[in-house]
Amino acid sequence: MSNSSSFQKILLDQLPIPNRLITSYATLGLNEVEVMVIIHLIRSFQENKYFPTPQEVADRMTITEKECANILRKLIQKGYLAMKQQENEQQQLSEIYSLNPLLEKLYTETPVKEEEQTADGTIF
Amino acid sequence: MSNSSSFQKILLDQLPIPNRLITSYATLGLNEVEVMVIIHLIRSFQENKYFPTPQEVADRMTITEKECANILRKLIQKGYLAMKQQENEQQQLSEIYSLNPLLEKLYTETPVKEEEQTADGTIF
Amino acid sequence: MSNSSSFQKILLDQLPIPNRLITSYATLGLNEVEVMVIIHLIRSFQENKYFPTPQEVADRMTITEKECANILRKLIQKGYLAMKQQENEQQQLSEIYSLNPLLEKLYTETPVKEEEQTADGTIF
Amino acid sequence: MSNSSSFQKILLDQLPIPNRLITSYATLGLNEVEVMVIIHLIRSFQENKYFPTPQEVADRMTITEKECANILRKLIQKGYLAMKQQENEQQQLSEIYSLNPLLEKLYTETPVKEEEQTADGTIF
Numbered sequence: 001m002s003n004s005s006s007f008q009k010i011l012l013d014q015l016p017i018p019n020r021l022i023t024s025y026a027t028l029g030l031n032e033v034e035v036m037v038i039i040h041l042i043r044s045f046q047e048n049k050y051f052p053t054p055q056e057v058a059d060r061m062t063i064t065e066k067e068c069a070n071i072l073r074k075l076i077q078k079g080y081l082a083m084k085q086q087e088n089e090q091q092q093l094s095e096i097y098s099l100n101p102l103l104e105k106l107y108t109e110t111p112v113k114e115e116e117q118t119a120d121g122t123i124f
Numbered sequence: 125m126s127n128s129s130s131f132q133k134i135l136l137d138q139l140p141i142p143n144r145l146i147t148s149y150a151t152l153g154l155n156e157v158e159v160m161v162i163i164h165l166i167r168s169f170q171e172n173k174y175f176p177t178p179q180e181v182a183d184r185m186t187i188t189e190k191e192c193a194n195i196l197r198k199l200i201q202k203g204y205l206a207m208k209q210q211e212n213e214q215q216q217l218s219e220i221y222s223l224n225p226l227l228e229k230l231y232t233e234t235p236v237k238e239e240e241q242t243a244d245g246t247i248f
Numbered sequence: 249m250s251n252s253s254s255f256q257k258i259l260l261d262q263l264p265i266p267n268r269l270i271t272s273y274a275t276l277g278l279n280e281v282e283v284m285v286i287i288h289l290i291r292s293f294q295e296n297k298y299f300p301t302p303q304e305v306a307d308r309m310t311i312t313e314k315e316c317a318n319i320l321r322k323l324i325q326k327g328y329l330a331m332k333q334q335e336n337e338q339q340q341l342s343e344i345y346s347l348n349p350l351l352e353k354l355y356t357e358t359p360v361k362e363e364e365q366t367a368d369g370t371i372f
Numbered sequence: 373m374s375n376s377s378s379f380q381k382i383l384l385d386q387l388p389i390p391n392r393l394i395t396s397y398a399t400l401g402l403n404e405v406e407v408m409v410i411i412h413l414i415r416s417f418q419e420n421k422y423f424p425t426p427q428e429v430a431d432r433m434t435i436t437e438k439e440c441a442n443i444l445r446k447l448i449q450k451g452y453l454a455m456k457q458q459e460n461e462q463q464q465l466s467e468i469y470s471l472n473p474l475l476e477k478l479y480t481e482t483p484v485k486e487e488e489q490t491a492d493g494t495i496f
Contacts, residue, residue: 006231007351010382012293013231014264015146016138022167023184031186036156043146045260060147062155103255107130107137131475134258136417138388169384227379254479261479263394264386270415271432279434284404291394308395310403355378355385 015043020106028105029078033063037071041081041097050086050096080105139167144230152229153202157187161195165205165221174210174220204229263291268354276353277326281311285319289329289345298334298344328353387415392478400477401450405435409443413453413469422458422468452477 017039025035040060044052054069061068075081080102085093141163149159164184168176178193185192199205204226209217265287273283288308292300302317309316323329328350333341389411397407412432416424426441433440447453452474457465 005346005348007355007378007382008293008346008348009231010142010227010379011264011266011290011347011351011386013143014140014383014386015143016259016262016264016388017141017163018134018259019137019139019167022139022163026184026186032160033156035160039141039146042259043143045256060150062150098253098256099259100253100256103134103259107133107255129470129472130255131258131479132417132470132472134255135262135388135390135414135471135475138259138262140264140383140386140388142383166383169380222377222380223383224377224380227383231379257479258390258475261391262388263391265389265411266382267385267387267415270387270411274432274434280408281404283408287389287394291391308398310398351382355381 015039015046017042018103018106021102024106028080030080033061033067034071034075036061037068037075038080038099038102041099045097045099050098051094052097075102139163139170141166142227142230145226148230152204154204157185157191158195158199160185161192161199162204162223162226165223169221169223174222175218176221199226263287263294265290266351266354269350272354276328278328281309281315282319282323284309285316285323286328286347286350289347293345293347298346299342300345323350387411387418389414390475390478393474396478400452402452405433405439406443406447408433409440409447410452410471410474413471417469417471422470423466424469447474 021035021038025031030038037057040057041052044050044057049056054072055065057072058065058068063071072081076083080099082098082101084096084098086096087093145159145162149155154162161181164181165176168174168181173180178196179189181196182189182192187195196205200207204223206222206225208220208222210220211217269283269286273279278286285305288305289300292298292305297304302320303313305320306313306316311319320329324331328347330346330349332344332346334344335341393407393410397403402410409429412429413424416422416429421428426444427437429444430437430440435443444453448455452471454470454473456468456470458468459465
């Protein structure tokens with residue numbers, strides 16, 4: 001019953017979060033609760049649930065379903081979260097969320113953080 | 125300048141967060157802002173900074189230095205965050221934070237979430 | 249159909265591998281094919297398959313089932329891989345593999361790599 | 373000196389590897405040693421070394437520098453690894469490797485693995 005039996009559990013229980021989301025959300029106009037909604041979405045996606053209800057997201061949070069719904073709406077309005085239609089094998093359409101707009105902003109636009117630059121004032 | 129040149133950036137920019145932290149923090153009595161402080165600590169540790177100041181943590185957040193200091197204090201009081209003394213090569217002592225108490229709670233104690241159980245209502 | 253629609257796919261498709269396994273396997277007496285068997289096991293575990301057959305592991309590799317079985321046996325003999333009995337909810341016993349012995353060697357024993365040490369000559 | 377002091381070490385020591393690389397390399401015509409060279413490159417990139425020498429890569433492997441150089445050449449010829457020129461702040465050019473061609477193949481082309489498809493025999 002040694003603790004080391006937990007090593008594998010830790011290894012297998014990682015959720016990958018974009019570093020730049022953590023370093024840049026304040027610059028993107030997001031607060032901590034809104035970022036946590038995004039992290040809960042990433043977690044849901046990893047379990048192949050691409051359209052969790054506000055209730056399902058709020059269940060693990062300290063906010064109400066209504067507050068969660070408002071944040072999801074705000075994320076869509078700000079252009080960080082998208083709703084898409086997806087067709088399954090039975091040609092049925094269903095809605096899914098996508099965080100690609102956020103990832104695109106984080107990784108292809110002019111960097112929001114100066115982090116990786118060596119600001120020396122000589123860049124023209 | 126294709127987007128695919130960003131693929132590698134995304135791959136290399138992941139911060140590993142314990143899944144159980146995300147699913148269990150509410151049960152552990154933590155709120156979203158407090159979890160985000162923990163995530164900022166993990167990020168700092170990954171950059172080999174094991175004792176960031178409240179100001180350094182708050183710099184990337186939407187809270188003040190004072191609010192951040194209060195949260196760090198609360199995390200220590202709740203037994204999730206530890207402060208330890210570490211000796212470097214020059215036999216100099218310095219303080220470092222450690223999240224091992226939190227990880228121990230998450231991965232070795234009776235699970236705080238029912239997640240891996242088969243909830244059948246018969247548990248007493 | 250922009251490439252950026254792949255960003256989320258990359259984010260969600262990461263397999264966490266212990267860095268020290270990659271830096272230390274040669275020192276541990278393992279070669280590249282043996283490490284890849286370990287990586288395939290980690291991948292299998294992440295899909296909640298804790299006892300893949302040699303055939304299942306070899307299916308994604310360029311080695312035969314027999315070579316794979318030999319490597320699994322060698323990993324057990326070397327004390328890196330364990331076989332354990334696990335009881336499920338129906339009190340049925342089944343075999344599972346565990347990589348905890350390897351992780352214990354990598355993370356609790358005297359480091360196999362000098363990487364994080366500051367060799368000061370006083371260790372005898 | 374409990375083992376649980378290793379929990380944080382494990383959490384902070386993860387190397388993210390694309391799952392699809394592990395499931396698809398055989399289909400891509402790569403063997404285990406060649407994939408391990410790629411994994412060593414990813415590790416090197418994470419340490420901000422974007423142009424390791426064959427010797428540096430081979431140092432942690434069980435192959436010779438020459439074998440490693442041959443594999444790097446093969447990866448470039450197969451179109452999985454690219455060499456690019458990068459300009460630093462002092463307008464100096466240097467070579468860097470990029471795994472974007474491989475990631476592009478893994479994540480934007482027709483999937484090499486049937487994994488996410490529902491093979492129903494009707495795809496002609």
